[in-house]
Structures are given as structure tokens and as C-alpha cells.
Amino acid sequence: MQLLWLRTDLRLHDNTALAAAAGQGPTVAVYLVTPGQWQLHDDAPCKVDFWLRNLRELGKVLAVLNIPLLIRHAQTWDQVPEVLRTLCQSLKVDAVHVNEEYGVNESRRDQAVAHTLEADGIRFHCHLDQLFFKPGSVLTRTGTYFQVFSQFRKVCYSRLRSALPRQVSVPKAQSTLPVEADPVPEAVEGFARPSQALRDLWPAGEDEAQRRLTRFAEQQIDNYQSERDFPAKSATSQLSAYLAAGVISPRQCLHAALQGNRGEFESGHAGAVTWINELLWREFYKHILVGYPRVSKRRAFRPETEALAWRQAPEELAAWQEARTGLPIVDAAMRQLLETGWMHNRLRMVVAMFLTKNLLIDWREGERFFMRHLIDGDLAANNGGWQWSASSGTDAAPYFRIFNPLSQSEKFDREGLFIKRWLPELAGLPPKAVHNPSALGDLFGVESYPQPMVDLGRSRERALAAFRNLGITADT
Missing domain, CATH: 1.10.579.10 (DNA Cyclobutane Dipyrimidine Photolyase, subunit A, domain 3)
Structure with missing residues (x-):
């Protein structure tokens, strides 16, 4: 049995850990509700609500593949290793699959989980998914992490030209498992439900994320460079919430931008080039989290x-x-x-x-x-x-x-x-x-x-x- 531990990757398409788990055998998915940790991280009530709404939509499409979605609770990440260990023992899990997350607390959590599970003979597999390049693979000539975006971008362009990250296929439906899916909670204590007006601005699900990406790539991206700074105009992709929750992947965004720009990163439509740069800024800041962990600890980079x-x-x-x-x-x-x-x-x-x-x-x-x-x-x-x-x-x-x-x-x-x-x-x-x-x-x-x-x-x-x-x- 394979266990897919979902985090900020709430999607079916182009999900590296999901594809890897399903490729190894019968798979069950789990999501951990950790309200104490979310409060420690200052996660917004509207974001927690967005997670739950997207998780509910994901559970529906996973069910079509006969992958049950389980919900488990832990107040903070300190309790996660034992919660997952208990679940793995009850399901007789051979391996756990996750998509990598970055930040000091995230790294410590995953290391603790890996140590606990591997002591029981359960493998823990981390997959590159949020980023185009693994942190530590884009470095200066002296082997350090870049501190200047333009230099980082130049190396990324070179790597992308030679090896464009591929999107991962959706796995085929598996045989039905004797495991019942859990209902996704409507709310979590400590996080007030946002107004319906706010929720209506951010519909949940991959279909909505893909609709926004398609509309932007086909109708708006050409004018992105010239109009993105005008807040009264609808000139941005409105995808940031979906990217942050992993409802859409940066690879999907990159391929959509390149498709309409003849595969070019630095030429063609200025709007497409500018938007790709924004995807690389996102990449850059996550590499900074790993290379300079003090920024995860509320410390100044300088x-x-x-x-x-x-x-x-x-x-x-x-x-x-x-x-x-x-x-x-x-x-x-x-x-x-x-x-x-x-x-x-x-x-x-x-x-x-x-x-x-x-x-x-x-x-x-x-x-x-x-x-x-x-x-x-x-x-x-x-x-x-x-x-x-x-x-x-x-x-x-x-x-x-x-x-x-x-x-x-x-x-x-x-x-x-x-x-x-x-x-x-x-x-x-x-x-x-x-x-x-x-x-x-x-x-x-x-x-x-x-x-x-x-x-x-x-x-x-x-x-x-x-x-x-x-x-x-x-x-x-």
C-alpha cells in the first residue's frame, strides 16, 4: 500500500507525488488538519477555508480513481510523525509519498516523519513538484545560492532551454480498496468562516484554476507587461491563491505561457516574458528559504x-x-x-x-x-x-x-x-x-x-x- 500525504498540492493533474505513489501500487491519500500549526504560521482564515474547499473538490476526483481521501487531525506538526505512523500501521503502508515543501519548520517536520517511519521499515519519498529546479541545483560559480534575481534568472533560462520540466500524467483508476473516505470538515475551530462574497471571488477546484489560466493565456497575457501595474484593470492572472495551495502547478503555468509565445523565454510577446519572470521570482524566493534559512525565522536577509x-x-x-x-x-x-x-x-x-x-x-x-x-x-x-x-x-x-x-x-x-x-x-x-x-x-x-x-x-x-x-x- 502507498500513502499519498497531501499538503500544498491539492490537485489531480501534474501532481508528482500522486503519480509516483499510484505507479508503485494501490494508493490511499491523507490530509492532516493541523490548526495549532496554522495559527503559529499566521495562516489566514480565508486561506484555511480555501484549502478545505479545494480539498473537498479534490476528494471527488480522487474518488473517481478509487483513491480514498482520509482526514487525520494533529494540533501541531510535532504530533504528525506519530499520527502518520499509526495510520501507516493500520493500512499496512509500504511507502509514503510527498511533494517537497520549503521553510525551516516544514523541513524539520518532514525529517522527523521520515525518521519515525523508516524506523518501522516504511519508506519516505520526497518529490520535486513546487519548483522547476531543486534547491541547491541552481548555484553561483562559487557554489552558493544566488542573492540577485537577474543572475538567478539567467541560469534558470539556460536550464529551461535544455530541459523544460515535463508535466506529469494523471494516473489511471485503480481497483477499489476496502478503505472508506472521510468527509472533509466544513470549518476548523479557531478559523472563522469568511464572507460568502469573499468565497465567491475564489471558487475552488482545478477546473476553476484551469479556466483562469486558459483565459489569461489566451486573452490577457499579451498585455500583461503594459497593464499589470494598474489596479483598476483586470490585467493579472488571479492565480496566486491557486498556486499557493497547489491547485495548479508552476509547470502548467509555464507551459501555457510558452505555448502562446512560440516557446520563447526572452523574446516574443513582452507580456509572456514578464509573466514567466514572475514565475521565476516565485522560484527564486523559495530557493532563498532553503539557502538562507534565517528568513524563515523572522530574521532580515541583510x-x-x-x-x-x-x-x-x-x-x-x-x-x-x-x-x-x-x-x-x-x-x-x-x-x-x-x-x-x-x-x-x-x-x-x-x-x-x-x-x-x-x-x-x-x-x-x-x-x-x-x-x-x-x-x-x-x-x-x-x-x-x-x-x-x-x-x-x-x-x-x-x-x-x-x-x-x-x-x-x-x-x-x-x-x-x-x-x-x-x-x-x-x-x-x-x-x-x-x-x-x-x-x-x-x-x-x-x-x-x-x-x-x-x-x-x-x-x-x-x-x-x-x-x-x-x-x-x-x-x-
Whole structure:
């Protein structure tokens, strides 16, 4: 008997561990509900709900293949080795198959499970699935992990040209097993069910993920490079939640992009090239997790920035979290996050720089808040993005490059359509005024919207001084 342990790989198609397990013999699948661990990892209630909904859809298609889906419970990952050992003994399992996950806690968990099972003669097989390349296989000439994305990408391009990762076939139906599938829980204690409006934005299942990928590849990808930074436009793939939960694979995404771009990575449609680069950014940050494990431990990638004099300003942090900053583009982005579980990527950078530079509040506060609300929350991508914005990470923005929320708003939401969508109290303002209502005084009577909580010029100088005090120069 083979046991497939499902984690962030909730799909039937192009699932490496599923194909490997089924290829070895009769297979049973299991998913572990670990609410205590999810809370420790700041997993958002909407993300947990998304997992359960996708797991329910996966259980249906696995049943067609006669693969029962079992549900087991463990409060934290410390209990997982014994839970799986007990299950393997009851089913007389010969081998357990998993798709690799990354991060310090994930690695420790899998090592503990492997040690426990192998002591009982049960093999533990890890398969490369989330990534195109195994961490440790894309290195600099000196044998270290890359710290600069453009250099990492260059090597990836070379490898992809010579050996494009293949998609894995769906296994054939197996004979019926004398094992009853378990019902997937509707909810998990400690994680409130999100609004139906939010759930409706993110339908579960591979069919929905494939529909989004097909629509994007056929209708939108050509304009991705030129329109992706405009939050009022539907110009992105809206696949991040499905990638984070493993409802679709990066290989499927890559093949779809290449199919419409004559197999080219660096030429052809600029939109396809740009989107492939985004897939490689995702890859890059996961390699960073493995090569530099301190980033999994809430540590800055650049150690010299650990001494930065972050401000303790709980009231300002709360205003940022609650969309009360008085900067419309920031507040509109935060409302989008709170109501949908997602935020446009350009705005993730804008709000992150506002928190870490203009408010000089520790990036870890923002990273945690995002994880607690994002339906696509992913440790590697979220940490990488926050440290990039805070100038503490790998390949980070230079500390003196600080997005101005007003100019970003005027450039990427010129007519104020995005702002007015999420801040209806500003809907009556003319386009030029919506970016900075405080400049109008009482002209349009927007009493319900707060004044800016900080002077952008003075707060920028405060941030620059804090970085200079670390001895970091403009050309560092």
C-alpha cells in the first residue's frame, strides 16, 4: 500500500507525488488538519477555508480513481510523525509519498516523519513538484545560492532551454480498496468562516484554476507587461491563491505561457516574458528559504539591517491595518485586502513601503498582518516581498528608493477608479482630487475621510536618516 500525504498540492493533474505513489501500487491519500500549526504560521482564515474547499473538490476526483481521501487531525506538526505512523500501521503502508515543501519548520517536520517511519521499515519519498529546479541545483560559480534575481534568472533560462520540466500524467483508476473516505470538515475551530462574497471571488477546484489560466493565456497575457501595474484593470492572472495551495502547478503555468509565445523565454510577446519572470521570482524566493534559512525565522536577509531603529507606534500601525492612513491609495489597497483576501501586486509594494519607510515600522509587523489576511499567503513570496520593500532582503530596493503614495496613485490610478471602488466616501471627488483630498480643504466636504497621518517628505527624510545611521551608503 502507498500513502499519498497531501499538503500544498491539492490537485489531480501534474501532481508528482500522486503519480509516483499510484505507479508503485494501490494508493490511499491523507490530509492532516493541523490548526495549532496554522495559527503559529499566521495562516489566514480565508486561506484555511480555501484549502478545505479545494480539498473537498479534490476528494471527488480522487474518488473517481478509487483513491480514498482520509482526514487525520494533529494540533501541531510535532504530533504528525506519530499520527502518520499509526495510520501507516493500520493500512499496512509500504511507502509514503510527498511533494517537497520549503521553510525551516516544514523541513524539520518532514525529517522527523521520515525518521519515525523508516524506523518501522516504511519508506519516505520526497518529490520535486513546487519548483522547476531543486534547491541547491541552481548555484553561483562559487557554489552558493544566488542573492540577485537577474543572475538567478539567467541560469534558470539556460536550464529551461535544455530541459523544460515535463508535466506529469494523471494516473489511471485503480481497483477499489476496502478503505472508506472521510468527509472533509466544513470549518476548523479557531478559523472563522469568511464572507460568502469573499468565497465567491475564489471558487475552488482545478477546473476553476484551469479556466483562469486558459483565459489569461489566451486573452490577457499579451498585455500583461503594459497593464499589470494598474489596479483598476483586470490585467493579472488571479492565480496566486491557486498556486499557493497547489491547485495548479508552476509547470502548467509555464507551459501555457510558452505555448502562446512560440516557446520563447526572452523574446516574443513582452507580456509572456514578464509573466514567466514572475514565475521565476516565485522560484527564486523559495530557493532563498532553503539557502538562507534565517528568513524563515523572522530574521532580515541583510544582517546589518537588524539594528535599524524601527519605531514602536501601535496607534499608527493600527491605522495602517484598518485603512485609516489618510492616503487614499494606501487605504483603498488595505480595504481590498480586508474584503477580498488579496491585494494587487503593485499596491503590495506601495503599502509595504509606506509602513516600513514613511512610518518606519518593522517590516515583520506588515508581513504578519498580510499572512493573517491573504488567501494566497506564501511564506517565501510574502517574506521576500516585504523584505524587498523594507530594503532588508535579497535583491532589495535600495533604501533611498521610496515609493511616494501620491505619485504612485496618480501614475497607476490616474482617474481614481480603484480608489473610488474601495473608498466610496471619495466617489464624488474629481479624478485629480481623489489622490490627495486633504489638499482641497473643505472644498468638497469630505469630512468622513481622515487627514494624512504623516507628512510624506519629512517621514521620508526620517527613514533615510535611520538607514544612514546603520552606516549604509547610497551605493551599498
